Amino acid sequence: MSKLPAFLFYFLLTISISLSSHPLDPLTPAEFTAVQTAVRAHYSSSHTSIAFHYIGLKDPPKSAVLSHLHHPSAVPPPRRAFIIARVNHSTTHELTVDLTGNNKISDQVYTGPGYPIFTTKEQLAASALAVGHPPFLESVRKRGLKLGEIVCQSYGIGWFGEQGKGSRIVKVMCNYLDGTVNLYMRPVEGITVTVDLDRMEIIGYRDRAIVPVPKADGTDFRGSKQRPPFGPSVNDIDVVQPNGPSFQIDGHRIRWANWDFHLGFDMRAGPIISLASIFDVQKQKFRRVLYRGFVSELFVPYMDLTEEWYYRTYFDAGEYGYGSYASSLLPGADCPANAVFMEAYFPDEDGNPQQLPNAFCIFERYAGDIMWRHTETATPEVVTEVRRDVSLVVRMVSTVGNYDYINDWEFKQSGSIKVTVGLTGVLEVRGSEYTHKDQIHGESYGPVLAENTIGSNHDHFLTYHLDLDVDGEQNSFSKSKLETVRVLNSTTSPRKSYWRAVVETAKTESDAKINLAGSEQIDFTFVNPNKKTDVGNSVGYRLVPGSVVSPLLSDDDYVQIRGAFTKYNVWVTPYNESEKWAGGVYVDQSRGDDTLAKWSLGDREIENRDIVLWYTLGIHHVPCQEDFPVMPTLSSGFELRPNNFFERNPVLKAFVSL
């Protein structure tokens, strides 16, 4: 791998000492500490136990942010933190702390269904309990395993129709090292340890069956552990910018080429792109495209009904924290040599800020692609004009347990915002008696990938919250359906048919619930009905979908009731400050009563309003042997592409200078 060029350190330095602030900046370490202090002071008794499950910026009102944008010298929007805490292991509190000096606090008890994000501390404690549990030691002994090589982790239990509010419970499942670091390839099956997190005690233990633990051989993915024969190698290759990157980072604001946006961070969502605007050369001004975009939820249900597996229906943002599980990016490997890195902060259970170095990388991307070209041979002299496609990428990798999600936000000079997620990491496999496919009788819930190893079938759904503001807040969602027109009179034309675009504007939410599969003859565009181009087209941004899938679980399945926001690939809702999390605020043991699917039952009006696009991409994953022991990246994504937003090609003049 390449060495990091010296000039990059300069940039790292620039970023860390920058003092510019913005109303949407994530909380600083000092602010986390202020929150911690204020909340402790609020519960004056020193005997009060406080566990911080979430601390993040409380969104300032959109109107205040926009007003601040237009009048930067005026009073900035209020800066507040939003906190979800468990107090005395018994009640969930929603608090806000005013960070502008007075540390004023508000406190409300939440009594509805569901629980907040797990803390790392309680998860580790639950696992430690299991490993020290005498019946567990007996189970380990019976299996002939070494206790010191066992690694346990706790998982949310979901909801399966239970009445009444249950306790905060996790199930602890264990894996085995002993000769590998790839513990997910060595599940210790058959044991369920149930832990009450608030009481922090084991409330259930079951050793149902002994299943062979898959062997360590061939599972380790570390380079240092690989043995010959090796395949052919390739020569060094890298991206270079002799004059350095072309972007400026000012605090969390990033300016590059014709783009200007804010990059935030949240322990739950990960990266948050805000106020993305593009400079219109012809109009000589910045025009807004996206007020805010982020991953609202990830839903990863497994299709394995084995007793130790049926409840594995992960909500990675709402149960675990897509941001707090970000991995530190490895320079020169996770990102090219010309990348610049940014750190992030999130709180631990005690409210202490944790630094995550290299949480983001930002780099200019040149993949050898062509932004536009034409060769004209019909002219007196042959004309060839080609422009290279150079874009800007913001990357964060979130490793939620076994899977690594590579999140890219790519800004193109042509005006497109391309969002990509790459799935890699290791599978969650189930240990099994089977060593060959032919042994399978009945349901295996997935293919045999290696001896004693079943790759359980599962889905990945990522739901993006995309508050588009196409050249202003008031937008409409336009469906341009391509319809076949029959030519009835043969004297009109020798043709018998053609197609035309029939445009329809969604009036209410129910007009905008769309399964993209089967909708390939429709263009979906966010338009600003109040802004027209010179020749009269509504300015807009078009959604160019990537691979999409629909859920296959039954609507009445409790799992799907909780994940009902994946029912459609596209939903459009009126902007509502409180509607951020597609699966609800309290996702652990949620019951589907605070999801996008529920909110939009109101069938609210969405025409010429401030509206939000919810986009769900997905993959049905039937594992294959190539995914073992570590999975080659499988990508999916979508593009938001200008459509009559500009008067003409906005990059006609790119890479031209006098």
Next chain:
Amino acid sequence: MSKLPAFLFYFLLTISISLSSHPLDPLTPAEFTAVQTAVRAHYSSSHTSIAFHYIGLKDPPKSAVLSHLHHPSAVPPPRRAFIIARVNHSTTHELTVDLTGNNKISDQVYTGPGYPIFTTKEQLAASALAVGHPPFLESVRKRGLKLGEIVCQSYGIGWFGEQGKGSRIVKVMCNYLDGTVNLYMRPVEGITVTVDLDRMEIIGYRDRAIVPVPKADGTDFRGSKQRPPFGPSVNDIDVVQPNGPSFQIDGHRIRWANWDFHLGFDMRAGPIISLASIFDVQKQKFRRVLYRGFVSELFVPYMDLTEEWYYRTYFDAGEYGYGSYASSLLPGADCPANAVFMEAYFPDEDGNPQQLPNAFCIFERYAGDIMWRHTETATPEVVTEVRRDVSLVVRMVSTVGNYDYINDWEFKQSGSIKVTVGLTGVLEVRGSEYTHKDQIHGESYGPVLAENTIGSNHDHFLTYHLDLDVDGEQNSFSKSKLETVRVLNSTTSPRKSYWRAVVETAKTESDAKINLAGSEQIDFTFVNPNKKTDVGNSVGYRLVPGSVVSPLLSDDDYVQIRGAFTKYNVWVTPYNESEKWAGGVYVDQSRGDDTLAKWSLGDREIENRDIVLWYTLGIHHVPCQEDFPVMPTLSSGFELRPNNFFERNPVLKAFVSL
């Protein structure tokens, strides 16, 4: 733009002097000349006029090629040329010339429907006729245009149900320069000049209506013609390989990393990838994936019924030649600095070989992407392993008139073959009275893009011929349908549903006609039923579709009868040497009787046979103002991805050395 580094010239030199030959090599200049001489000698009379419409390698029998591959020292397969010629402007001849010394010739007259690819010479002659035609001069005068700034081009007329075999006819349409090189933005509407190509005379002239010619302002896309204000610029960026590229080019055979394939060229198809095999590190041998892949046809029907537009239903391969319209690639712009270029040869109408420099570029691609990664925090020490994604790209750009198609074949070390086509270039627009959308009454056939400029709606369909040979010739096409399973007994599981994969093998062609839109719950895999992995899975390659569309023209529309091969995105046929061109061999004025849709009516068996995948990707293109005056690239593609082809992740050991 970057300068071409000196070391690249070395590679160019290596390629041009290489003497290695391969049975699938395209014809050499000497072979074209031998064909020309042999065919001329065959028609001994010097008064015979011979027009070469196609000259290319006659495919050696597949069995002979494969046998040669296994026994390179044995007699190579016969080397022959296939020729389509028009003799004495009256008959179409199919000839073969034996190129192995004796120049033996066979000659057969073709009398069926349709005509061969147009030659450049006859197209230029037809245009010259039009420009010299007195009524045309009058039409130009009436419009107040300058004759010297008019550029005319000829277009195939299609077929609209006419009975009896018509003459070889084209229609000549004209555009205007006068202050721009972007002639397609300045159509001269209302005039139709009909030319008989064999007689080379005008057989029809009509000046129907005078329509304003859109102005030149703002249409020129040359960098030198752009005026301030300019947008922000970005710093230089390039891909470097300090030790040079890692691939070897030996004649037309390319070896890189774990891949080995042959890159051919054909005036009709453009690039042809053959015998693509991947080295299996575990098995220590090369295993074949693809016997041959190429673009079989492009179908671009316009949805404009205006008298001068209704017939514009281009078949870019069969009518014009996707290969002979390739553009010379611009180093440092069309391809990155680390690219190596290859030339190609195709014949002119007289049979003389024409050299096209820089027809292909080949380069290693590193876009900053991640091949695989994982961070493991549950281990005693945090483990992070990341592998960068470096792939090999073969690129050709074909500029068929106004559109530029960027054709990429990308070979990934992980075993994937990714095929991408990028659409750029300029639109074909229609001149119009309209200067604003609000003036439109009735059908406009597309949106207003600029004053007097309608962007006519149209489709792009690209049909790929993919003769997969997954680890051998005998393959099956497997459909793995994901089906919801209801859990009827609540004592079995708290879950009410899950999904499982139900695998079905296509028996005959009708089982494999698939519209991918709406088939997102099905995985399509080419498997070799005779080869199993150690744990018993059939080795296979999975089709990962990209954006797909279905045709919207009526089945009984003559246009769609000719383009019926676009009806499904996927067809699977038994390998048949004669079934190469999805739209038929003779596409000009074709009647749909020699298309993929017709062949497969036989419903032949396709299980455990040598089978071929036909994949059609497409775009319904409603133009937008950003496409004016030159269009930002819009890409589509698909991936062939190993699926239980390898025993495990084939790049587990990539970038590792002792």
